[in-house]
Amino acid sequence: MREESFISKVVFFFNKVLALLTFLAYILPFLAPKFFPFLSVLTLLMPLFLILNAAFFALWALQLKRKMLLSGMVLFFGITFINKFYKFSENNLPSETNDITLMSYNVRLFNLYEWLPAQDVPEQITEVIQDYNPDILCLQEYSPNDRVRLRNFPYKFVEVKGGKNKYGQAIYSKFEIINKGEIDFPESSNNVIFADIVNLKDTIRVYSMHLQSIKISTDIHENIDENKSKFIFKRISEAFSEQQLQAEMIKEHYQNCSYPKIICGDMNNSAFSYVYRTIKGEMKDAFETAGKGFGKSYNFDFYPARIDYIFTDNQFKIKKFKNDTKVKLSDHFPIFTRVSLEK
Incomplete structure (x- = not known):
């Protein structure tokens, strides 16, 4: 031998x-x-x-x-x-009159601090939103900006904090918002907002989440040494511990809601984590049901990071999902879904 x-x-x-x-x-x-x-x-x-x-x-x-x-x-x-x-094939079912479309997008304060060289980022983001024309729009890292004119939404819920440069989240809707609120995380600038929205005769609850960031930039791969690696691992592990509490707060809150639910936004964690498993529970992951490819939602070089999600209750039929990696106006990509509420 x-x-x-x-x-x-x-x-x-x-x-x-x-x-x-x-x-x-x-x-x-x-x-x-x-x-x-x-x-x-x-x-x-x-x-x-x-x-x-x-x-x-x-x-x-x-x-x-x-x-x-x-x-x-x-x-x-x-x-x-x-x-x-990774999904090898997508599920794109025909649209019907009663379908609901939803977009979730971390807009990175509409480039408030000029991370991108383009001067018209707010206008470009507005155009992207208008092109998709969702019924419900959830924005994380939102900042009030007069150059962002979202005229298609008669109803909105905006929750911002801070001094001169305010930041937070927003939910825009074409349907009436009859109730709204916030899950405020302890010792964190992150939070979850929610809105109860009436579509025809049905009321649904939409949560927009923004969990604790690991605060690692997209150029992390540059000039990494031993000390920087230890610092990165320490920061990530601390953020994950904070996210655990936040995920458990979200789950406790939505379990007390009787309306059909959609939870979307920036989780700042992978689909293989305790945080993902806790928040998703028995809900559907729109990417898993109808997406294709890697589902990449964070603009990180050389790695398909999926940290933005749309989850729905089982009463919803997920007909389409898209992560638009061509839209590079933030460090995140917008994600979009089309669903119907099954009777």
Whole structure:
């Protein structure tokens, strides 16, 4: 029998380490981040873990080696996670008269601090919203701006804080808002707002969420050293612990609502996290139901980060979902869905 090469042994060692980390990441959505804050960072790496396991599987399969069974088993047990990461086909059902369209968009204060060189970002964002023409619009990192003229919405709920430069969230609606409110997170500038909206004879509740940010910029990959890596991991783990409390507050609040619900917005966490699992509960993820591709919602180079979501109660039929990665007017991309309320 031919002796296995040293390189093959080393490669399989890394394959085994990867398999162990991936299985650990599978378990983490069921464990509260406050108990394992550092390990919770692994959930952000799940897409990379899945891709690398697929690469190892292909490597050993091409060589007809039984080693492929390790990554094959990892991928088999993680098949439900793959669907959260990538969708091969979309579900785009015909529109009907009673359909409701909703857009959620973190607009990054309409470029208030000129992160982008373009001077007409507020006007461009207005044009994007008008082109989609949603029935309900939820904006995170909203800032009052006279250059943003959303004339199609007779009803709105705006909740902002701060001094000279105010910021917060907004819900705009073509349908009447009969009730509104806020979930105010302790010791945080983030929050959730909600509105009870009457569409024909039906009342639905829409939540717009903006959870604790991990405060990592899109140029994170530049000039990373050991100290910066430790700082980043510490910041992420602390943010995840705060998000746990926020997610549990959201769940407790919506469980007391009898109306059909839609929860959307910027979660600042992956679909493989405890936070995602807590907020989503038994609801539908619009991307999983009707999306296509990676569902990328954050403009992060070289990595398909999906941190913005639309969840619906099971009474809703999700007919379309889109994440528009061509709209680069914020560090987030707008997400859009079309649903119908089933009787």
